[in-house]
Amino acid sequence: MRPASSDAREKLRAAMARLAGGDRQALEEIYRSTSAKLFGICLRILKDEKEAEDALQDVYINLWRRADRYDPERASPISWLATFARNRAVDRLRVGKVRGGGVAEEEAAPVADRAPLADSLMIDAERDARVHSCLETLDEKPRKAIRTAFFGGQTYAQIAEADGVPLGTMKSWVRRGLQKLKTCMERGE
Numbered sequence: 001m002r003p004a005s006s007d008a009r010e011k012l013r014a015a016m017a018r019l020a021g022g023d024r025q026a027l028e029e030i031y032r033s034t035s036a037k038l039f040g041i042c043l044r045i046l047k048d049e050k051e052a053e054d055a056l057q058d059v060y061i062n063l064w065r066r067a068d069r070y071d072p073e074r075a076s077p078i079s080w081l082a083t084f085a086r087n088r089a090v091d092r093l094r095v096g097k098v099r100g101g102g103v104a105e106e107e108a109a110p111v112a113d114r115a116p117l118a119d120s121l122m123i124d125a126e127r128d129a130r131v132h133s134c135l136e137t138l139d140e141k142p143r144k145a146i147r148t149a150f151f152g153g154q155t156y157a158q159i160a161e162a163d164g165v166p167l168g169t170m171k172s173w174v175r176r177g178l179q180k181l182k183t184c185m186e187r188g189e
Contacts (some may be wrong), residue, residue: 008033012077019067027064034078035060045089055089062088080165134184142177145170 012033018026038059053111063084070080135143141163148159160170 009076009078013072015068016067016072016077019063020070027060030063030077030081031060034081037078038081041082041091043086045086046092051092052089054069055092058086058088058092059085070125130185134181136178137184138177142173142180145173146181149174 012030015026015029015033018029039052039056040152042055042059043049046052059081062162063081070077074080075083112120135146138146145156145159145163149156154162156170156174157167160167163170
């Protein structure tokens, strides 16, 4: 069973894709699931409800126009939208649209932007590619067992039963496969 947060992320991702295709209903779904969080970000920066509401409106207007720019490979939908909201609020500070009570631009900088940095994303992508490349060097049985266990979420007992082998044999395949995988990964780093 998948966690609720994973389901919510997938629903939001799907809504973002539909929005990029011009689906107005998708914008409403995105608004319902993200507006409270994004409003909180804007309010924390601008310190004024009306200003935060205006910034939030800007976020969704721009989202409608730019939904096609969202890349699910680079960030989760909520991280991308949170960054978008933060930037909108900071932009309002920069151009002096704030009625009063906003924080200084320097204080807005540390507002949480949980999206990984570009270099981290690149390192992670390289590591992922290396793992898959090293997996391909393994014999079929340990490769299949490791993929099923670690990417498919099955237990060794479930895999052993499905393959019709004793549990000890399955554990040996996985252990030896992981040792070879580790050696391959160390050679590549």
